[in-house]
Amino acid sequence: MLKVMNHRLVARVKQFQPITxxxxxxxxxxHTSAKKDDSELPWQxxxxxxxxxxxxxxxxxxxxxxxxxxxxxxxxxxxxxHYLIKCCGLNTDLRTSNTVGFMVHTDCSYRTxxxxxxxxxxxxxxxxxxxxxxxYTVAIFPELSQQAPDGTSNKTEPGLGxxxxxxxxxxxxxxxxxxxxxxxxxxxxxxxxxxxLPDNVRASLEKISVEKQQKPTSDSKL
Numbered sequence: 001m002l003k004v005m006n007h008r009l010v011a012r013v014k015q016f017q018p019i020t021x022x023x024x025x026x027x028x029x030x031h032t033s034a035k036k037d038d039s040e041l042p043w044q045x046x047x048x049x050x051x052x053x054x055x056x057x058x059x060x061x062x063x064x065x066x067x068x069x070x071x072x073x074x075x076x077x078x079x080x081x082h083y084l085i086k087c088c089g090l091n092t093d094l095r096t097s098n099t100v101g102f103m104v105h106t107d108c109s110y111r112t113x114x115x116x117x118x119x120x121x122x123x124x125x126x127x128x129x130x131x132x133x134x135x136y137t138v139a140i141f142p143e144l145s146q147q148a149p150d151g152t153s154n155k156t157e158p159g160l161g162x163x164x165x166x167x168x169x170x171x172x173x174x175x176x177x178x179x180x181x182x183x184x185x186x187x188x189x190x191x192x193x194x195x196x197l198p199d200n201v202r203a204s205l206e207k208i209s210v211e212k213q214q215k216p217t218s219d220s221k222l
Contacts, residue, residue, distance in 0.1 A: 048123030049208035066113035079122035088204040108180035121172040132194035139176035
């Protein structure tokens with residue numbers, strides 16, 4: 001079992017000042033806290049709109065034999081940026097783009113572990129779209145079994161993202177083992193100031209938005 005529950009990594013925009021966002025310094029506080037009951041979090045798979053299978057790596061396991069709690073944040077980064085690049089057309093090449101997204105807030109609550117060589121399923125939805133910010137809700141779903149009853153492999157090829165109506169759910173649990181929230185703020189690399197999200201990015205984000213189903217997870221006005 002994971003030893004640290006409701007482990008949160010928090011880095012809000014105000015913590016950077018007077019340091020500008022473009023310095024790339026992500027000041028994070030690592031601590032445990034008595035946050036709201038985690039039963040209020042969206043643990044069920046049908047809440048999420050976009051999915052990506054992620055192959056765990058041997059190096060993800062810690063000495064306790066399961067994926068280390070900090071590694072879940074790399075899974076969050078993977079599914080978020082997969083959607084932004086593949087589905088939103090986000091240009092991450094700073095040679096041709098002067099806009100960059102900074103992760104200014106992350107947190108994660110854990111229930112059960114996953115371990116290598118599992119293929120975890122990451123679920124993603126958008127909880128709030130601001131002028132310059134994107135608020136994500138992300139979940140990790142554990143693999144049910146590595147073999148089908150007839151002895152053949154249940155695995156599918158990781159790395160291909162899918163919307164809810166196209167993903168193969170047979171291999172993974174209905175209930176998440178970890179749920180997290182992340183916030184991106186997009187800034188201009190020349191001025192270090194927040195910039196509006198491009199219309200095409202906003203339109204693609206709205207496809208997986210659940211904002212009408214819940215209140216925003218942050219009071220950010222960006």
